Amino acid sequence: MDNKNILVAAGGTGGHLFPAVAVIEELEKLGFKKNQIFFVGNPNKIEGRIVPSLGYNFLPLDISGLTKIFSFSTLLLPFKIISSIAKARSYIKNNNIGLVICAGAYLSYPVGLAAYYSKTPLVLMESNVFPGKTIKLLSKKADLIALSFEESTKYFDKSIQDKIKILGNPVRNKLSNPTDKQIARKNLSLDENKFTILVFGGSLGAKNINSAIEKLITENDLDLQIIWQTGKNFQTKIDRENIRIFEFIDDMATAYSASDLVICRAGATTIAELTAVGKPSILVPYPFAANNHQEHNAMMMVQNGASIMIKDEELDLKLKDSITKLFHNQDLLLKMGDNAKKLSKINSAELTAKEIMKLLNHT
Numbered sequence: 001m002d003n004k005n006i007l008v009a010a011g012g013t014g015g016h017l018f019p020a021v022a023v024i025e026e027l028e029k030l031g032f033k034k035n036q037i038f039f040v041g042n043p044n045k046i047e048g049r050i051v052p053s054l055g056y057n058f059l060p061l062d063i064s065g066l067t068k069i070f071s072f073s074t075l076l077l078p079f080k081i082i083s084s085i086a087k088a089r090s091y092i093k094n095n096n097i098g099l100v101i102c103a104g105a106y107l108s109y110p111v112g113l114a115a116y117y118s119k120t121p122l123v124l125m126e127s128n129v130f131p132g133k134t135i136k137l138l139s140k141k142a143d144l145i146a147l148s149f150e151e152s153t154k155y156f157d158k159s160i161q162d163k164i165k166i167l168g169n170p171v172r173n174k175l176s177n178p179t180d181k182q183i184a185r186k187n188l189s190l191d192e193n194k195f196t197i198l199v200f201g202g203s204l205g206a207k208n209i210n211s212a213i214e215k216l217i218t219e220n221d222l223d224l225q226i227i228w229q230t231g232k233n234f235q236t237k238i239d240r241e242n243i244r245i246f247e248f249i250d251d252m253a254t255a256y257s258a259s260d261l262v263i264c265r266a267g268a269t270t271i272a273e274l275t276a277v278g279k280p281s282i283l284v285p286y287p288f289a290a291n292n293h294q295e296h297n298a299m300m301m302v303q304n305g306a307s308i309m310i311k312d313e314e315l316d317l318k319l320k321d322s323i324t325k326l327f328h329n330q331d332l333l334l335k336m337g338d339n340a341k342k343l344s345k346i347n348s349a350e351l352t353a354k355e356i357m358k359l360l361n362h363t
Helices: 014-029 046-053 072-094 108-117 133-141 150-155 158-163 183-185 207-219 252-258 268-277 292-302 314-327 328-344 349-362
Strands: 005-009 037-041 055-061 095-100 122-126 145-148 162-168 195-199 222-230 243-246 260-263 281-283 307-309
Touching: 005 014, 005 072, 005 108, 005 207, 005 307, 014 046, 014 122, 014 268, 014 349, 037 046, 037 072, 046 055, 055 158, 072 108, 095 133, 095 145, 095 349, 108 133, 108 150, 108 292, 122 133, 133 145, 133 158, 145 150, 145 158, 145 349, 150 162, 158 162, 158 268, 158 281, 207 222, 207 260, 207 314, 222 252, 222 281, 260 268, 260 314, 268 292, 268 328, 281 292, 281 314
Parallel strands: 005 037, 005 095, 037 055, 095 122, 122 145, 145 162, 195 222, 195 260, 222 243, 260 281, 281 307
Antiparallel strands: none
């Protein structure tokens, strides 16, 4: 380990970055030092801010995804990829990299190819049920493909099934040790015995979810309370005793513990959290997600009896009826929560780190 460093390509969004960070933290427990870890990414994206704050080495790479099909930046993309592969290869050579981890999105493509051309072991991490294009393109060049869900294996060629391990999607450690429901509600100044819904749509919020919840609160006569993360782009004038409104919730562990039902998008990290805490959910996939991956994630949860899915454009028609159905059926709620829990792998980061160590020790 003293002479083998690790390069990580994970960024663009927290959904790519934070699972990779969780694995790196586990590798530190197994003996790696912070100065042996190198992250590569765009200085202007989330990784450019978070990685240095965590104390890891950060190496810049000037690559971004497609914004428009017909644009000057699109014409330059092939040249940027070639340039980024060369840059990543120099990073691998100059920093004594013994293994490369790619967590998906455009950033991973040139770095994954650089690992392959440099004959450096390559690990791919895929959080979504439906694999992203980059992960699929790199799959035959990888030495280990860490998937979150068994359902994902069918999207990969039969010739590489032996490289695949179902290891789950790493989540924050705090979610593994939840607060008691009544204590969590007390901490949020909520009624300790009332049916509670947690609603969120990401840091910016989800406009259609927020609008549907606002309408529900205005019209609904169900005896419930709501923990509502609106995001910073949504303002509401609702001010009621049974509604807790936050622009952003820092302590999601407490919010999950306090809730009986969760209404949210279906990103990979959210799915991992729902399964880790074993909460029934109404999932509203983001309709513009790449490869429609949020709908694939939601369908997996529905097929396993853990969630109800409502399409974004059907919220006004179906949300109230779906909540009412679950509000009046405690047995179904409990069963959905149990089914969600069965899909979780709490020690995902640890499992992934151990597989990486095996790979390193055999190279």
